[in-house]
Amino acid sequence: MNIAIVGAGKVGSVLGKVLSVNGEKIVAVVSRSNRSAAKTGKYVRCRNISTSLAAIPPRTNLVMITTPHRAVEEVAHKLAAVAHLDFKKLSVCHASGIQNADVLEPLAAKGATVFSFHPLQTFPRDFEPKDILPTVRGIYYGVDGNAAAMRKAKQLAAKLKGKTIYIKPEMRTFYHAACVVASNHVTTLLWILEQMFAALKTSEKKFYPVFEPIIMAALQNAARTSPAQSLSGPIARGGVETVSHHFEALQRFASNLVPYYGSMSAETTRLAEMKGSIDHEQARMMYNLIFSNMRI
Numbered sequence: 535m536n537i538a539i540v541g542a543g544k545v546g547s548v549l550g551k552v553l554s555v556n557g558e559k560i561v562a563v564v565s566r567s568n569r570s571a572a573k574t575g576k577y578v579r580c581r582n583i584s585t586s587l588a589a590i591p592p593r594t595n596l597v598m599i600t601t602p603h604r605a606v607e608e609v610a611h612k613l614a615a616v617a618h619l620d621f622k623k624l625s626v627c628h629a630s631g632i633q634n635a636d637v638l639e640p641l642a643a644k645g646a647t648v649f650s651f652h653p654l655q656t657f658p659r660d661f662e663p664k665d666i667l668p669t670v671r672g673i674y675y676g677v678d679g680n681a682a683a684m685r686k687a688k689q690l691a692a693k694l695k696g697k698t699i700y701i702k703p704e705m706r707t708f709y710h711a712a713c714v715v716a717s718n719h720v721t722t723l724l725w726i727l728e729q730m731f732a733a734l735k736t737s738e739k740k741f742y743p744v745f746e747p748i749i750m751a752a753l754q755n756a757a758r759t760s761p762a763q764s765l766s767g768p769i770a771r772g773g774v775e776t777v778s779h780h781f782e783a784l785q786r787f788a789s790n791l792v793p794y795y796g797s798m799s800a801e802t803t804r805l806a807e808m809k810g811s812i813d814h815e816q817a818r819m820m821y822n823l824i825f826s827n828m829r830i
């Protein structure tokens with residue numbers, strides 16, 4: 535494939551690099567600034583770098599739009615106006631998690647095959663592409679588009695050693711919220727742990743090595759069985775008194791974390807009742823405790 539990348543950021547650089555290493559040709563890197571285009575061009579082994587979409591050569595088969603999601607619509611309109619492109623032979627995708635394929639309608643109207651192609655992975659802004667690269671192997675890409683577009687999306691995912699997952703257009707924002715839970719909320723959870731560990735004032739400097747075994751076991755247990763089966767701890771045993779002591783300690787040492795602890799404890803109670811390790815009455819007592827503490 536001859537592939538053009540529009541938007542020389544983290545996603546464009548990493549996916550472009552994987553495609554280039556796997557034998558695909560990156561024929562253009564276009565970005566808002568020449569500096570980003572040049573940096574990514576070097577990384578993905580492409581000398582044709584530009585700030586203009588007109589630099590995309592006529593022989594291009596696939597354009598990957600990896601700009602921020604707000605710019606996708608504008609890029610689609612501008613790309614549809616590039617006269618030398620053979621739209622009937624062209625596929626165009628974007629990497630936005632929150633937008634469907636229909637944002638590429640101006641290109642579809644010209645005969646291009648269009649699809650969304652959202653890498654279900656985190657590409658942190660402060661990380662170098664080389665440090666993100668190993669994390670994209672085997673990932674899912676959230677996609678939508680017509681049947682022909684889905685065949686192209688599958689081919690592209692295969693070239694990236696990944697898989698596609700079809701997301702119904704009406705579920706797109708909900709899907710994106712789930713991705714935020716999987717990535718950002720897990721990161722925030724670790725930050726909460728970091729704060730709680732700091733308050734303990736132990737002789738250990740870093741929180742992560744101390745908690746890593748329990749974090750990894752919780753992840754692996756849930757992956758091997760299910761969240762319900764692997765739940766342990768005071769809420770799963772109906773330990774209202776223990777949880778009450780937790781709230782007292784949180785009020786004393788990290789009162790800013792009470793709302794977090796309360797809402798997660800409420801969800802944990804729901805899980806414990808669903809799993810059947812506590813009955814309805816025990817769940818009611820736990821909710822009473824949680825909500826009375828959250829009102830403080």
Ligand SMILES: NC(=O)c1ccc[n+]([C@@H]2O[C@H](COP(=O)([O-])OP(=O)(O)OC[C@H]3O[C@@H](n4cnc5c(N)ncnc54)[C@H](OP(=O)(O)O)[C@@H]3O)[C@@H](O)[C@H]2O)c1
Nearest residue numbers: 541542543544545565566567570600601603629630656657
């Ligand atoms: N970051 C993540 O974790 C992640 C995960 C999955 C999907 N995504 C999606 O992937 C897309 C790219 O994300 P990213 O994290 O790679 O963003 P990013 O690092 O901010 O990169 C976006 C790049 O697009 C360029 N750009 C902005 N407007 C442009 C325009 N009108 N024309 C051409 N280039 C333009 C920027 O230009 P200059 O640098 O040249 O100024 C920047 O290099 C977004 O849709 C995002 O939602 C992100």
